[in-house]
Each structure stands twice: as structure tokens, then as C-alpha cells.
Amino acid sequence: MDYNESKYGQIAEANFLKGYNCTQSVFLAFSDLHGMDQKTAARLSSSFGAGMGRLREVCGTVSGMFLVAGILYGYEDPKDYQGKKEHYGRIQELAHAFEEENGSIVCRELLGLNKKKDEPTPEQRTEEYYKKRPCGKLVYLAAAIMEQYIKEHPLEDQ
Numbered sequence: 001m002d003y004n005e006s007k008y009g010q011i012a013e014a015n016f017l018k019g020y021n022c023t024q025s026v027f028l029a030f031s032d033l034h035g036m037d038q039k040t041a042a043r044l045s046s047s048f049g050a051g052m053g054r055l056r057e058v059c060g061t062v063s064g065m066f067l068v069a070g071i072l073y074g075y076e077d078p079k080d081y082q083g084k085k086e087h088y089g090r091i092q093e094l095a096h097a098f099e100e101e102n103g104s105i106v107c108r109e110l111l112g113l114n115k116k117k118d119e120p121t122p123e124q125r126t127e128e129y130y131k132k133r134p135c136g137k138l139v140y141l142a143a144a145i146m147e148q149y150i151k152e153h154p155l156e157d158q
Contacts, residue, residue, distance in 0.1 A: 003101075008145035013065075013140040018114050020047025025139045026064025033155070034071040037154065049105025054118040059107045061135075061142035065094050068146050072155055090149075097145045102138065110134065 002008065008029045015025035020042065027045040031038060047053055048063035069090055075083030099105050108116060111133070123129055130136060 003141055003148065005148050006140065008147040009144035010139035012143035013136050016139045017130070021046065021122075022060030022135055023048035023064040026061050026142050026146070027067045029143045030068045030072075033044045033150070034068065036071070050118065050122065053152050054120055054122065056108035056111070056113055056116055056118055057106065059098075059105055059110055059138065059142075061093060061138045062098055064139075065098070065142050065146045066091055069094060069149070072150070073153070091096075094145060094149060097149075098142060101115035101141060101145075103113065110138065112146050 012025045012029035016022065017027050021029060023045040024042050028033075028038065028041050030054040031041060033052050034041070036044070045064060045067055048058075048067075051057045051059060052063070070087070073090060077083065081140060095105050102110060104110055108114075
């Protein structure tokens with residue numbers, strides 16, 4: 001699928017270049033749809049960057065998509081089995097779309113790292129950092145995939 005010219009992808013990538021982590025970048029890009037204030041949205045999504053706190057597990061961009069999907073389409077009743085089933089299907093669909101484009105949804109695999117856990121100290125965001133990491137592209141792509149999903153599944157009044 002062609003994800004060029006994504007409004008939300010551009011916003012997410014700009015967020016990343018401002019210094020937000022990958023999850024924050026995607027989640028904050030959709031603030032106009034989820035309506036959460038920036039401070040709360042940034043804090044809520046802060047733990048998931050770098051594959052969940054630099055554990056290098058699920059890519060933070062994917063976690064960002066999942067947070068957007070949850071706030072826009074998620075279920076709230078713990079007994080809503082059908083809603084839970086539909087939502088988990090949605091999450092798997094989003095993950096599959098990302099994996100189809102990148103070969104994985106796992107941070108360390110996307111970055112070509114051979115160890116799971118990383119030091120908790122994030123790298124400084126320098127020009128060199130941005131050159132060696134695919135993260136800006138991945139942030140854009142995750143937001144574009146989410147944007148396409150929303151276009152194909154219009155939001156109902158909630």
C-alpha cells in the first residue's frame with residue numbers, strides 16, 4: 001500500500017524530530033481525534049518508547065498505533081467479549097500492516113540490534129543519530145497506517 005502524503009505521518013515525524021519518543025510521536029499526532037491534552041497524552045505514551053523503556057521489544061511506533069486504536073475504537077466493558085474480540089482483531093491487522101512493510105514489529109529487529117535490553121539512558125538526538133536510525137521513517141509509517149485504517153473505518157460518534 002502507498003502511504004505517501006500522510007498528514008498524520010508528517011505530524012508524527014515532526015514530533016519525533018522535536019525529541020518526542022516514537023510512541024509519543026505517533027500518539028500525539030492524533031490529538032485532534034482523541035482530544036487528550038498534550039501533557040496527558042505525552043505522559044501516557046512516554047513509557048513505550050524504544051520498544052518499551054529501551055527494552056527493545058515491540059516497536060514504540062506500533063505501540064503508538066495501538067494506543068490510538070484503543071482510544072478511538074477500544075472497548076470499555078470487561079464483559080464485552082465481542083468488542084474485545086473485534087478490537088484484538090483490529091490490533092492484529094495494524095501490526096500485520098506494519099510488519100508487511102518492515103518485516104517485524106520488534107524494535108531490536110528493526111534496528112538490527114542483537115541484544116534485548118538496552119541501557120536506560122536514551123541517546124542524544126543529534127544529526128548523526130537521525131542519520132543512523134530508521135525511527136523517523138517508522139514513526140511516519142505507523143501514523144500513515146493508522147490514518148489509512150481510520151479512513152477505511154470511519155469513527156462513530158462516541
